[in-house]
Amino acid sequence: MSTLPGDCLAQIFSYLDEDSKSLYAFIRVNRLWCVNAIKYLWKQPLRFALILKNTTAYTLRHRTKTGKLAETFIKCLIHNEMVAGGEIQNRRRRSPRVPLVSPPLFNYIGFIRRLDLDDLGLTIAEWAEYISSPKYNRNSSLVKVRNVVFSVLIQQRPARYKSIKDFREDKSLIKELTVRVCELLINQIQKLDYLSIKPIQDFPTSDILFTHLMKGSWFNLITKDYMSIINYPHANVSLSHLVEFEWDESMAEAESSRQFLLDLSRVCTKIQTIKFDMNKLQSQSLLISEALQILIESQTRLEEFELRNCDLYSYHIMHGLKKRASTLKKLTLRQVDSSSLEFISDIAYLYSLEELRYYEGNLLSKDAWPLSFTHFPKLILYEIDDLFPTTITVNPDALVSDSCPILQTFIYNQKRFYKAESTSLIIKSVGLNCQFLRHFECNAEICSIDLLKFVFISSSNLETIIITNDRVSLNIDGLLLVIRLKNLKYLELNGSWEFEVEPLKRFLINSKPPLSTIVLSENKCFEDSHLQVLLRYLKGVLTTFHVFKLTKRLSIDMRRQAKEDIEDFLYKRKTNVDD
Incomplete structure (x- = not known):
């Protein structure tokens, strides 16, 4: 090495x-x-330091580490400014008593590519707590370092305070320090790839971080200042090449959030990924939606958009995405509700989509969900998870193609909102239009094996099958006798599927699949004879076999044989690789 x-x-x-x-x-x-x-x-040092911020595992020991990191971070900012001959250097010349800050081993700031503004504010607040702790103030060398930092940044020494309590109660000091650190940071970062705001969650969090959420705390004062970072003079340089923006902000005022998004749309025009969490704030939704639309429309390279926890009461967001139809490739909606389908129907016009995911949305409408994967000729992945209502129909006005020729992954899970008619319609559509599936996953009310037979015959290159049937006991003997899946590598059957030994044997003989993983749960028919067939016809292929909650218990001898066969094969394969 x-x-x-x-x-x-x-x-x-x-x-x-x-x-x-x-x-x-x-x-x-x-x-x-x-x-x-x-x-x-140092690509994302603040995230590493505060990775436990939303857990109870963040302790005083972590605060010390965060404080030391912040001190290194700030000293590097000061040194760079001195070397560049900026305002700090000129101030030092006027004040010869201010000692020099020792140069760092590396220009750490030059390595930063990912920045979370909430982590930045929290780091400064944790540093302020760290330098005001009794243990810190008992160390004279550390106090000297703190005095140097204060003197250089704001020409003010904490020594003028009679006690630590007086220092902590000076709210203007922490605000001034935050502004100075943010100004230096934006001025020195040459290229930022990722910008986000992910606040501390109220629960669960550690006791020492929970104090930052209290009214009047240092951190709450800081959060009101760092959103102005977008307006600093050098921001149009450091943020001009921003690739990813993620927003998860619920504490900021609607007007300040709106202004931040508008300012960002003015500075950044090359963002490729936007992930936005509205936090179900109905009072802010219209103001934020309008600003988000402007941000979306200003991006010339937008490829991925994710919207979370949103009640859509307007057309703004989807209209913005519609104007980016030529570049948008991935769309994810998580818990996005709407009182009217017209606010989301523009999804059907995003003809360049390669991935479409919709999780746990409630459309609050009696109308059918006006979307089918046949709208998107370039679609590779299509996933629906607990969407209500579940009926799938075609909107002819937005129909680009009558098939989906390259769809490879189809996932349809309706655990709560299910209807046999809806499931039959969409699975039949898969069989008719998708011949190149690699991954098929379905957890819904399947009322006929003929539907699955239709899909598996038309998509003979399937590599992964995951099907769940919790409602009606279905026999798949006829299915096993007719399908040929020569590329099947992963098979998971959950629920009450029934099959005899002979059809299973015929399927393995006819297909000869490289089936390395089998998962069975809550099965009522699987016995020793089934396992014996699997071990015989998948010898030298099967590496993983999991069973959960089977009605019939497998014998100890068969379980021991399965373990020995699999372990022996894995050992031989490892030996061959080593050789």
Whole structure:
């Protein structure tokens, strides 16, 4: 490993850019590893420091780590500004008593590519708590560092306070520090790829972070200031190449949120991914929807859009997406409700979609859901999960194609809102229009095996099948006798499916599938003879076999044989790979 060139190390480390523990270990190996790993460790340092912020596991020990990170972060900002000869350098020349800040080992700020504004505010608040702690103030060297930072940033020493209590009660100080840090940060970041706002959740969270949610806390004062970051002079440079924007903000005022989105649409025009959580705030929905429409329309490269927890009372968002139909490839709606189908019917005009997902939406309408996957000739993935109502019909005005020639993944799960008529209609449509499926998943009221037979015969290249039947006991012997699935690798049967040994045997002989994984749950017919057939005809192929809540208990001998066969095959395969 010591002879690997830096380019190879950087390529390896790029696959671990979300693993802070590994990256931290890498920087301690040697200088070459450190140089190549540090840029990934500091790509999103605040997220790594506050990864436990929405859990009860965040403790005083984590606060100390966050405080030390913030101190390194701020010292690097100050040093860069001094070297550049900016305002801080000129101020230092006027005040020769202000000591120099020691230069950092790396320009850490130059590595930052992902920034969450809420994490930024929380980091500053945690740093303020850290430097005002009794333990910190008992260390004279740390106090000197704090005094240097204060002197350089705002020409003010905390020593003028008679006690830590006086320091903590000076609300204007933390606001001024926040503004100065944000100004320096935006001025020094050359290229930001990801920007988000993900606030602390009220519950669950640790006791020490819960104090930040209280009225009048330092953090609440900070959150009112950092949203103006978009208006700093250098923002049009650092944010001009923004690729991803994620919003999960429920505490901000509607007008300030609206203005932030409008300012962002003015600065950023190349965003490829937008993920937006409305948090069901009906009082803000119209103001935010109008601003979000402008942000969407201003993007020339928008490929992915996700909307969460939203009550659609207007057409703004979908009209904005309709104007981006030529570039939009992925659309995800999670818990998006609407009192009228007209507010979401423009989905059908997004003819370039490759992935469409809709989770747990309530349309509050007696009309049928006016959308079919045949609207999208480029669609690769189609997923519906607990959508109400469930009836699928075709809107002829938006019909681009009468088939979906390249659909590979079909997922239809209606665990709560199910209707046999709706399920039959959509599965039949899959059989008629989709011949290249690789993944088929269905958890709905299937009333006829002929529907599944239709799909499996037309899509003979299926690799994954997951079907759940919790309502009516169905016999699939006829299905097993006629289908040929030569590429099937994963099979999961949940619920009351009935099949005899002989049809199972004929299916395995005729298809000879590379079936490596089988999962059975709540099955009433599976016995030792079924398992014996699987072990015989899938020998050298089957690697995983899971059973849950079977009505008939498998014998100890058959379970032992299955374990031995699978372990023996895995051992031989590993040995061959090693050789």
